[in-house]
Amino acid sequence: MQFTIQVSVKDDFGETTIEDIISLDKVPDNPDDIGLSLMESKSLLKSLQNLMVSHQAELYTKTHLNCPHCQKKRRIKGHYGIHYRTLFGIVPLSSLRVYNCDCKVIPAKTTSLLTDWIPDHNSPELQYIETKWASLMAYGLTSNLLKDILPVGTALNASTVRNHLHKVAKRQENDLEGKPEYISGCAYEWGNLPKPGKPITVGIDGGYVRNWYEKKTNFEVVAGKSFSKEKAPKRFGFVQKIDDHPRKKLMSMLSDQGMQNNQQITFLSDGADNLRDLQFMMYPESLHILDWFHVTMRFTVLNQFAKGMKKSDPKDGAMIFKDLESAKWYLWHGNVQESLEKIGECCDVCYDDELHYENRKKFYKHLSEMYTYIENNQPMIPNYGERYRYDEIISTAFVESTINEVVAKRMVKKQQMQWSHKGAHYLLQTRTAVLNGDLKNIFSGWYPGLKIEGQAEKQYIPDLNLAA
Structure with a gap:
């Protein structure tokens, strides 16, 4: 029995072509060869992806050959090959390079049409899946798992996945530019704001991971969690030696939780100098408590x-x-x-x-x-006994679980994985985004046309009545 899968392609000019994608031979009497095998499905997806991307690239080149300003046909300089990496294989494309028109002054003499179309040769979906999986498990495991179930290509390895994750984390950091480090506005106007919600509690603590460059030493990573009785918790983390603006990160996280300028916030930390400096002078309606x-x-x-x-x-x-x-x-x-x-x-x-x-x-x-x-x-230092009797939080014991969740589980303290300062910092940015269920929204903001299905990660809301 032979199955032939064909694709009908109808372009914007009304032209229709039918192309064979794959032919499969099946033996009815063989119970071990029922339906599509994993290898066949990978081959099918790879062939279909090659066909679709090639046709899209060809149509884009055809419709953008003329100058976008005067519509005059541009002279062709030549072709060069590029590789577009996707979840369903690496697609080789021939990019057309044309001379820019004289109707407008442009510094560059030539333009690559496909580079303008896909400046990043890694598809958004590939970056999303790599980042999400690598934030939850080792880079090597991520690359092996992707190669097992998808036709991503044999060239994918742990270094490639790590580099792509770092690129995403850097873009997350760039999104913080221009955001405030402190509460803005006039205190006299805060009285006119709507009644704020329940107080927000922010716990901050530090953990240690082994240094890659100095094998016998560790360095500190800072992690924390903010939550209230009305909001799902949010986690954050950074390496202070790398992060120049940790307050922006913390303020952005609180804003995402719907914090108002007149809302009460309680900060709890272990009293270390770096953590104390992070939270002070940041928010006037805040209460600072030394963790019991x-x-x-x-x-x-x-x-x-x-x-x-x-x-x-x-x-x-x-x-x-x-x-x-x-x-x-x-x-x-x-x-x-x-x-x-x-x-x-x-x-x-x-x-x-x-x-x-x-x-x-x-x-x-x-x-x-x-x-x-x-x-x-x-x-x-407050009256801990009084706060405890009124069921008010006095301890960052809930942050200890956050340190384990954000740092230890991924950075594998038991196996003594070694990290550079930048590597640890970038991983913390993507891992907290995944744990908070924000990575999907981040990618949707960067790539509005990206279609990502699936529900966000479930949030764990801790018990607020914690004491040592």
Whole structure:
């Protein structure tokens, strides 16, 4: 049994041609060869794509041979070959180069007609699928999977997919040009705005990935999440060494969530200098809170030292352990000065050279750092107990899952994948766009004629009642 698939092509001039695409021989008695095989379907798609793109290119060349200004026929200089890469194969095309007409002053003497038509030789759909898949799994896996199920061509490899993803990420970065870093407008006019929605909570934290150039070192990537009870969460991420305008990224994300100038926003962070500088002076109606989760982690480390001191210096160790519990209790209730006094007393005890504790100097260093940490972040310390009783968020524990979702799952910390600063930064831009369900809208904005079906990724709305 033979199947022949033909295509009827009718151009804009009314001419119709019928061309054979593929012929398939099937044996009815063979149960293993029923219907189209994957190899046959790939061959069919590749042949059909070649035919369609070739006819479209031929028609475009024919209709654009004349000068667009005076309609005079332009002289032909020559032909050269280009390759248009699509999801359904690489299509070789012959591009016509013509001399520009003298009716208008143009710097270039010649023009390539197909280059004007398709300046990027990679189809938008190919870039979209490569970017989406590579944001969720390794570049090598993406290229292998595409080659398994689609006739993308044997030349596709991990480096090509990575380069295409970086190109998309750079274009995302360019879209931020001209966008504000701060709230604009006059505060007197905000009272006339409609009643804002529920407060928006923004949690920011840092994670670490292994450095490609300095194998034994890591560098920090910043990630975060914003959400409210009325809006689906949005994630963002960047490498601060590469990103010159992180505030634009954060402000753009909040604007996409429908933030108004008079809406309340709560920022939570671990108090690191770079994260504190990112959120301050950005939004006047914002509340800045030092994350209780990270405060508790620091006290846990200090308590471990105090337990060790109890063995060598029972009296002093017990005193410091008790003072640390008091300092933590004072902080929980927002009494920063009393907490600092207790930590200062611990520093005085630990400074004594007569102590027998072998890690005394290290313990003293951690106590001093804790004192400085609380002192520098004093304006960000609320009454945690009161906020907790009113079911208000006090911890960025939800951001820890975001760090795992945005960074660890793709950058594979367990396998110690190594990254350059730019490579990590660009991947974070596309990965957060995919997780937020925004990549489809981004490509639709760049390519209005692009047809992408499928629903956006489902959003996970976390529990707001989180405490350490």
